[in-house]
Amino acid sequence: MKHVISPLDLSMEELDKVLSLAESILQDPEKYSECCHGKKLATLFYEPSTRTRLSFEAAMLNLGGSVLGFSSADSSSAAKGESVADTIRVVSSYADICAMRHPKEGAPYVASIHSGIPVINAGDGGHNHPTQTLTDLFTIKTLKGRLDHLTIGFCGDLKFGRTVHSLINAMVRYPGSRFILISPDELRIPTYLREEVLEAGNIPYQESKVLEDVMPKLDILYMTRVQKERFFNEEDYIRLKDSFILDAAKMQCAGKDMLVLHPLPRVNEIATEVDDDPRAVYFRQAQLGVYVRMALIMTLLGISAG
Amino acid sequence: MxxxxxxxxxxxxxxxxxxxxxxxxxxxxxxxxxxxxxxxxxxxxxxxxxxxxxxxxxxxxxxxxxxxxxxxxxxxxxxxxxxxxxxxNPRLPAQVTGIIRCKNPRCITSTEQELPHRFRLTNKEKGLYRCIYCEQAYKR
Missing domain, CATH: 3.30.70.140 (Aspartate carbamoyltransferase regulatory subunit, N-terminal domain)
Structure with missing residues (x-):
């Protein structure tokens, strides 16, 4: 039985298969609409995450399956002190597959050790969020036509942003990946990622503090939010925040084929005036996330089309 | 002396x-x-x-x-x-249980006390161990 706890739990071959299946589903969703008839997805969400939970539930419903679960720890037996291990043992007898979101890092891994059904990590603290990475990869593959030989800019909070770390780890597996890392000094990518992944793998990368300067080089711009609470003082935040806000003027510096991705929710880091730009694909990205989750559910349940 | x-x-x-x-x-x-x-x-x-x-x-x-x-x-x-x-020099074991404790307050081991504290050797040259749950590096 396969679980997906980290984005790297899928081999390149397995990843290609999931992305290809997602592509087939995207082309003909009707063909897959009864694939999971009679199957149940348990969404065990120990903290609220509307988007991810609804995306998983939409994915299972699109496949003809059904869903059950809870959307906060307060409404689960965790409030009574039940361990993750006991919860998953019980849920294994109610459902066929589970998606777990938990504020504590490693909780889905603990669940996978004791589970009788496949466990998908739907986000554990600041640690992993593999289906967001799958969503990002599927978006890039669908809209760019490839995952290799791309220059990807990451902008904003590169220190704490788990989606950034996961996507870098995933993209270094494709040949010709180049990274441009745009952030204030306070929010640079962690040293371990720079040394153990980028430098150890001889992956070309460049760091910058000015978004406009590097925009022309980018195939993909992955935006993240710069949160006020990450700064030591408000002065620094006020000084720096505008440098990392994407607006229509900055978009003029970008190539005509550059795509803007964002894991959402967006707050103010992308001005709403950018939304109408055809290169802004973050809402399309959220939509594609449903298809790739459908493909992952089918794969982990061992179900093929028809 | x-x-x-x-x-x-x-x-x-x-x-x-x-x-x-x-x-x-x-x-x-x-x-x-x-x-x-x-x-x-x-x-x-x-x-x-x-x-x-x-x-x-x-x-x-x-x-x-x-x-x-x-x-x-x-x-x-x-x-x-x-x-x-x-x-x-000591030969570094590939995995250790119950010797060191994860200090990450966001790790599942911080709330589920019965879980064994287990670490995996991820960098032999640097003697770096990471928690198997949250993957945080153990700082000596």
Whole structure:
């Protein structure tokens, strides 16, 4: 039985298969609409995450399956002190597959050790969020036509942003990946990622503090939010925040084929005036996330089309 | 120069990072072992500046290689019949359970107390261990 706890739990071959299946589903969703008839997805969400939970539930419903679960720890037996291990043992007898979101890092891994059904990590603290990475990869593959030989800019909070770390780890597996890392000094990518992944793998990368300067080089711009609470003082935040806000003027510096991705929710880091730009694909990205989750559910349940 | 008598049978744990001896003393549970122990703290070292040393006279039943998790640079001098018969660094185990604890407050082990604290060796050269749950590096 396969679980997906980290984005790297899928081999390149397995990843290609999931992305290809997602592509087939995207082309003909009707063909897959009864694939999971009679199957149940348990969404065990120990903290609220509307988007991810609804995306998983939409994915299972699109496949003809059904869903059950809870959307906060307060409404689960965790409030009574039940361990993750006991919860998953019980849920294994109610459902066929589970998606777990938990504020504590490693909780889905603990669940996978004791589970009788496949466990998908739907986000554990600041640690992993593999289906967001799958969503990002599927978006890039669908809209760019490839995952290799791309220059990807990451902008904003590169220190704490788990989606950034996961996507870098995933993209270094494709040949010709180049990274441009745009952030204030306070929010640079962690040293371990720079040394153990980028430098150890001889992956070309460049760091910058000015978004406009590097925009022309980018195939993909992955935006993240710069949160006020990450700064030591408000002065620094006020000084720096505008440098990392994407607006229509900055978009003029970008190539005509550059795509803007964002894991959402967006707050103010992308001005709403950018939304109408055809290169802004973050809402399309959220939509594609449903298809790739459908493909992952089918794969982990061992179900093929028809 | 501080001088403590030589051992007949036992082990000298040398090149311990200064200040680290008591952690090793506690891990080996030496207080309850039937052996004589000398702890030397802040000894002068040409290589390290300052170091700690533990000399243990008597049989030790625990796996001394596990000490590499606490301090990968220490050395083990095995003494038999008053002579050093082996001198080596600890061999770092691929996985350890219950020796070190994850300090990440966001780790699942911080709330689920019954979970074993387990670490995996992820960088042999640097002696780097990561928690198997949250993957946070263990900082000595």
């Amino acid at each position: 501080l001088n403590i008598g030589g051992l007949n049978q036992g082990v000298v744990i040398d090149h311990i990072k200064a200040g680290g001896a008591m952690k090793i003393y506690e891990y080996l549970n030496l207080e309850k072992q039937d052996c004589s122990v000398a702890i030397i703290k802040n000894a002068k070292s040409s290589k390290m500046g300052k170091k700690d040393i533990i000399k243990i006279e008597g049989p030790i039943t625990v796996d001394l290689d596990m000490l590499g998790v606490l301090d990968p640079d220490l050395t083990l001098d095995i003494i038999e019949d008053g002579k050093i018969t082996a001198k080596r």
